Amino acid sequence: MTGAVPRAVVVDDSHFMRTMLSDxxxxxxxxxVATAADGAEAVSAVLExxxxxxxxxxxxxxxxGLEAVERIMAEHPTPILMLSAHxxxxxDVTFEALEKGAVDFFTKPGGEVSTQMSSMEDQLVEKVKAVAGVDVGGSDHRSSTSEQGTTSTTHSDGDYEGATVLIASSTGGPTVVERVVGALPRDAGYRIIxxxxxxxxxxxxxxxRLDAASEYDVREATDGDRIGAGEALVAPGGRHLVVAGAGGDRVRVKLTxxxxxxxxxxxxxxxMRSAAETVDGPLVGVVLTGMGADGAEGARAIGEAGGxxxxxxxxxxxxxxxxxxxIELGAVDDVLAxxxxxxxxLDATRLEVNA
Incomplete structure (x- = not known):
């Protein structure tokens, strides 16, 4: 970021929305520093x-918006926050924008826009500031983003414990989660949340998208859902997912x-806390990119449970x-790209073969 106060270009075809967002x-x-009414104006404003x-x-x-993202990332890479319909x-279109290089998204409320959007002002400002700090000039955090359907699977020699793998992610995370889940071999027998x-x-x-990009059977979780080896759940937006039971090779969840x-x-x-309290078998916690502190206490609970x-x-x-x-909590065993x-x-769950 070029200074203490982030500088933004606001792009929206609605004059009302441009004014409200700018305010x-x-x-x-x-x-x-500028507003734009369409993608072409957006590219010009970014260059200027x-x-x-x-x-x-x-x-x-x-x-x-999609074409504008593509052109900006090609001509003058700049952190982009998509504003998407709920x-x-x-x-679907938002995920395409993330594939093209946008960092994150924020959903526009429906109905009475001015009232609802005003109530979300703090969230919007926080997200804009977080996205403004992202370095998109390099390729590290976007490295090897797969084209849909071409995700490669990691195949390492050895046998693996059928671990429960818990993945936490926020800002910048969807494409990373796709790569992580897409690279895990189904025959490792993980249960992924x-x-x-x-x-x-x-x-x-x-x-x-995760289902299409991976060997695992992935679905959005429902209350009382169960998964076994080779299956994965995504916590639904707006509800907490609690690991409520575990037995044999299956894990049961409830939503609250x-x-x-x-x-x-x-x-x-x-x-993560509920999994640490409930799952007797091997546990792996993964904390990926995102603003805030979510996942840290859960990671510590997993570590204290032997995960x-x-x-x-x-x-x-x-x-x-x-x-x-x-990492600051001392909850992390490995720090990896x-x-x-x-x-x-795979390394954490590989079974050792004793001579």
Missing amino acids: MLDDGGVDV HDPDVVTMDLEMPNVG TADGA VVQHMPDAFTERFAD DDPPEHGVRPAADVT HVIAQDESSSAVFGMPKRA GDDVPDGI
């Missing part, structure tokens, strides 16, 4: 003003509407918040 960001300590962050609408006339269709900070309209689509933790629901701490904890390193994290906090996490999981 919110200005009030929150973000300097809006060299901002620290762009808030990008998806649906715009002429040049839309719909399934909006989720993913807690990605994401709204309810997005988690089902995210589960579908308990208050948010760290301002988020689902919270990885809830899932193994991996944190993503700073250079490959879009936002080194959650992993850093877990995002693309090395799958091998880290």
